Amino acid sequence: IIVNSGNANAATGETGIQAARATADALASQIGCKANEVIVSSTGVIGRPLPVDRIRDAIPHLVTALLPGNLEMLARSIMTTDTLPKIATAELEGARIAGVAKGAGMIHPDMATMLSFIMTDAEISGAQLDDCLRYAVSRSFNSISVDGDTSTNDMVVVLANGASGVRPDSRQFRDRLLDVCTRLATAIVRDGEGATKFVEIYVEGAPTEEAAHTIGRTIARSPLVKTAIYGADPNWGRIVGAIGNSGVDLKSDHVDIYIGGVPISDATLEDARQKLREKEIQIRVALHSGSASARVWTCDLTEGYIRINANYTT
Secondary structure (H helix, E strand, O other), rough: OOOEEEEEOOOOHHHHHHHHHHHHHHHHHHHOHHHHHOOEEEEEEEEOOOOHHHHHHHHHHHHOOOOOOOOHHHHOOOOOOOOOOOOEEEEEEEEEEEEEEEEEOOOOOOOOOOEEEEEEOOOOHHHHHHHHHHHHHHHHHHEEEEOOOOOOOEEEEEEEOOOOOOOHHHHHHHHHHHHHHHHHHHHHHHOOOOOOOOEEEEEEEEEOOOHHHHHHHHHHOOOOHHHHOOOOOOOOHHHHEEEEEOOOOOOOOOOOEOOEEEEEEHHHHHHHHHHHHEEEEEEEEEEEOOOOOEEEEOOOHHHHHHHHHHHOOO
């Protein structure tokens, strides 16, 4: 994998495609592999030509400077508006999983800018790895939202070299991979641009898991909900409005909402307001329309987010 930060190489047309191919060719010739074995990843400003010559000139130094196990250097090198590197690891029966991610804004993945690179020395087939990654991503990276904007460059990659010689139980590997992805995904939300609060939205009693997920993501990306959270305003009507805006058909017209465990009613609004002043908040939505559930993570929307993005390219 070769990654550049500061330039997304998106909306750059055929020139951008050729730039990505030239980058892959340059790295492949340097390390002795095929160009189609190189993954090119970019993050940053959209619409600007990728400086291929500078990247090509830097590749020999990058290759000679490679160090085993230096996850923090990798995590820091791909940061843009991030304030912290994002790293997660897990072990299972003699094998290991390690991952890094970047992202703080333009986060509403649909596989923002959001990149994650995960490595394992487990011996696992490509088909198993694909199944496990899709399972983990749908319940982690595709369950977060900072600002409701999906990036042009979302990418999650998992690489397995089989070096440990350990063939893990498929379900155990899937669960460990989900744990790594969830910790990376929630770290992105905690580091959301301008964010002051971390929010878990738990939707239960939905007709299907997909419906629960859709409702959770709709609530998570609502600017009205997110600004209310920032202002510690228990305006439950905004949550109900987002549920309706999701387009999900519900069997019941009865919905219960809990903020930090406080059931919302006219008599409990002050208690809910106190919960919204905390740095970590759970919003639970009970739909009474089935047995499925889903979790989604988001953050508040603040003046800090506006300041960062009003001056992003300047």
